[in-house]
Amino acid sequence: MMHRISLGACALAVAIALPSLTVAAPRSGGYPAAGGAVRTTEPVFRAAPPAAAAPQARPAPPAGGGFNFNRDIAPPARPAPAAPPPVARFAPPARPAPVAPQPNRPAPAYRRAPNTNASGGQYQGRFIGPIVRNPHAPGGTWGWNHGVAWRPAPVYWGGGFWGAFALAALSDALLFGSVIDDQDQLIYPSYQIQPDTPGWDLLQDYELQQTPCGPPNLVVIWGPDNSVICAVPNDQVGPGNYQVDPSTFTLVPAQ
Amino acid sequence: MLAQGVAAAEGVTRVQQSDGSVQVYDHTNIQLTGDTLRLRSPDRKGVLYVESGACSFVGSLQRCLPFMTTLHQHGETHQIALEHGAVYMNLTDSAHHMPHSSQRLEPHAVLVLLHTARGTFVSVKGTMDAAK
Numbered sequence: 001m002m003h004r005i006s007l008g009a010c011a012l013a014v015a016i017a018l019p020s021l022t023v024a025a026p027r028s029g030g031y032p033a034a035g036g037a038v039r040t041t042e043p044v045f046r047a048a049p050p051a052a053a054a055p056q057a058r059p060a061p062p063a064g065g066g067f068n069f070n071r072d073i074a075p076p077a078r079p080a081p082a083a084p085p086p087v088a089r090f091a092p093p094a095r096p097a098p099v100a101p102q103p104n105r106p107a108p109a110y111r112r113a114p115n116t117n118a119s120g121g122q123y124q125g126r127f128i129g130p131i132v133r134n135p136h137a138p139g140g141t142w143g144w145n146h147g148v149a150w151r152p153a154p155v156y157w158g159g160g161f162w163g164a165f166a167l168a169a170l171s172d173a174l175l176f177g178s179v180i181d182d183q184d185q186l187i188y189p190s191y192q193i194q195p196d197t198p199g200w201d202l203l204q205d206y207e208l209q210q211t212p213c214g215p216p217n218l219v220v221i222w223g224p225d226n227s228v229i230c231a232v233p234n235d236q237v238g239p240g241n242y243q244v245d246p247s248t249f250t251l252v253p254a255q
Numbered sequence: 256m257l258a259q260g261v262a263a264a265e266g267v268t269r270v271q272q273s274d275g276s277v278q279v280y281d282h283t284n285i286q287l288t289g290d291t292l293r294l295r296s297p298d299r300k301g302v303l304y305v306e307s308g309a310c311s312f313v314g315s316l317q318r319c320l321p322f323m324t325t326l327h328q329h330g331e332t333h334q335i336a337l338e339h340g341a342v343y344m345n346l347t348d349s350a351h352h353m354p355h356s357s358q359r360l361e362p363h364a365v366l367v368l369l370h371t372a373r374g375t376f377v378s379v380k381g382t383m384d385a386a387k
Contacts, residue, residue, distance in 0.1 A: 066300035067268070068272070071374075072373050150309065153320040155338075160308065
């Protein structure tokens with residue numbers, strides 16, 4: 001099953017947990033003195049000496065107050081001896097694909113396309129229209145987003161347009177097909193998009209159904225940061241390569 | 256735009272370390288400038304900046320994806336690498352339900368969820384003290 005970051009469920013869990021946290025006495029030694037505003041769930045024994053209040057393995061609170069991010073700001077551990085870099089290899093989707101894989105096309109050992117702020121892969125610069133009108137998006141620039149400009153978030157696949165796919169958490173097991181660029185010997189991975197995202201809404205507007213990338217004659221949609229997804233063609237959108245115009249929420253075909 | 260709150264900040268920040276220990280910071284001051292949240296510790300000695308992108312709307316709530324956090328503390332600045340997270344903001348004057356949840360987000364409230372690259376979970380919930 002596709003790994004998803006269930007934002008709604010996560011939000012609910014935290015929201016519920018926040019008011020029900022166990023309240024303990026403030027730790028001695030370093031936490032803010034102003035009003036005793038910092039609490040900790042660690043057990044604290046008032047009679048014990050300060051040094052025994054926390055196991056040594058735990059990070060000491062900031063000596064001068066503030067937030068405790070000691071583990072996050074500590075220097076990184078010494079790296080292990082350098083190993084030869086792994087070769088990125090294409091792996092087929094973990095789940096059965098609704099469309100048969102492209103025949104006679106073994107998976108090449110190309111490297112992954114770098115995550116850049118470009119868009120369109122090997123078709124970059126060829127998306128010149130004519131625009132396929134979005135029948136449902138409100139008019140005007142950024143009208144679909146309440147007039148607020150949408151900007152990609154760098155540490156997520158597709159800048160977060162298709163969902164909260166943290167690049168650090170993605171793996172071949174999550175692939176939903178891929179697009180292979182033989183000319184540049186690159187692989188553009190694709191993933192199953194998440195509901196309640198701009199990408200999901202875009203497909204809904206065009207009544208498109210996502211399908212794993214790979215087979216020919218699909219609607220290939222290039223999104224922000226060189227992301228790509230594929231869909232089954234329909235009456236509104238024929239097979240071919242398209243680029244998302246985030247400002248108008250439309251598809252622009254490659255020529 | 257919200258004026259600087261006269262009442263004490265009501266944000267609650269919860270930091271769960273990778274070893275399971277938890278610190279809770281009541282009265283966190285929360286300010287929003289553009290797509291950046293500024294979270295100030297109750298003792299005013301630490302400030303965490305959370306920069307977000309990919310902001311879109313889920314119903315009436317704005318949801319963003321945080322991609323960079325910076326801690327200013329003790330005269331030093333530290334980048335804290337993020338793995339993923341989410342920021343929900345209610346910029347309206349009425350309460351709205353969180354997506355797929357019965358939980359409501361009050362007017363001008365925020366909910367921040369962060370998972371750092373080193374395994375620290377951070378949550379922040381409260382009303383914005385200022386927004387511009």
